[in-house]
Amino acid sequence: MSQIYSYFKNRFTDLVFANDGTIKIYSSYQIENEAIKYGVGIYNRSESAVLKLSGKDVLDFLQRISTNNVINLEPYHYISTLFTNEKGRLIDRTALIKLEDEYFLVGSKFNDSMLTRWIDKYIITEDVKFENFTNRFLILDIIGPQAESYLTLICGKEVDGLDNNRLHKVTIDFSTAYLLKKKAHSGEIIYWLITEIENSEKLLDYLLNHKSVFDLEMIGEDVFDRYRVINKVPKGGREISDKYNPHEANLSKEISFTKGCYIGQEVIARLETYDKVQKHLKKFVINSNNINLPAELLNADKEVACTITTLSKNLEQNKFEGLGYFGKSAIEKNSEMELTLNGNLDQKFIVRLLD
Secondary structure (H helix, E strand, C coil): CCCHHHHHHHHCCEECCCCCEEEEECCCHHHHHHHHCCCCEEEEEEHHHHHHHECCCCCHHHHHHHHHHCCCCCCEEEEEEEEECCCCCCCEEEEEEEECCCEEEEECCCCCHHHHHHHHCCCCCCCEEECCCCCCCCEEEECCCHHHHHHHHHHHHHHHHHCCEEEEEEEEECCCEEEEEEEEECEEEEEEEEEHHHHHHHHHHHHHHHHCCCCEEECCCHHHHHHHHHHHCCEEEEEEECCCCCCCCCCCCCCCCCCCCCHHHHHHHHHHHHCHHHHHHEEEEEEECCCCCEEEEEEECCCCEEEEEEEEEEEECEEEEEEEEEHHHHHHHHHCCCECCCCCCEEEEEEECCC
């Protein structure tokens, strides 16, 4: 990805990098936050795990090991599907994209080694081959209330035909790209724009130089976390991990309960049938962000009330909001809670559920 980051370093003078090498801020938190609140934000997710799969048994194989009903996936369509372990806990959340005769799995950032091992583990006699294509594509999220209007300016009427999980090939400044439309838990629409890495600088230049009347900004990890909190979008390594199952992560829509077996199916089905889900991903407000994540907060009985996975700042209301997994008792109480960090009475936090 050095090619893309070299481009960003040359274009943006105020970059702030996170410890993992991703960009926390391109310009300023306030400017980027205004863009996703009122205009258009472009988020770079090009470190996402990408596997290319080939062979006559690809769909049969993925039908057997992943949660969704993928068997009838048509060319130039995509479907979201989960990979879970034998205990029904999350390995990754992916988008399976089918081009004419090629398949691509797009997973979480920095998760290509785990996804590769998981796929390889279950190939037995199937005619399935895979290659790691991570870092070979520029993958951009186009988000915000003006995203659709902006993409209509850039891509034309192709944007209107993206329902039913369709994938459209578009030409932007003589470069080929693919456009798809996803939906967050809140109902917010997220667009993905994908092109080969060789076209990345040309495409980024075109997008950033053709703002027209739109308030458009590149957004870094800090503001994307803010967007995720608002729309309850789980992230790999935070809300998506083998500590949690799909029911807890609000990802049940990406499970087929009628297609039959997959890895973890028995456990996930029991959780659904017998109402055994003990916690859920929730949005909350907290009185401080002086906390290392993930963090377990305890109630007065020294029981874990919640595990905080993401925190962000609400600039407009001068509050800290986040995502976390809350136990049933905390959810049912649904009131302001005084919680401690690991039972330390010197580290108390006031927490209130928002959704």
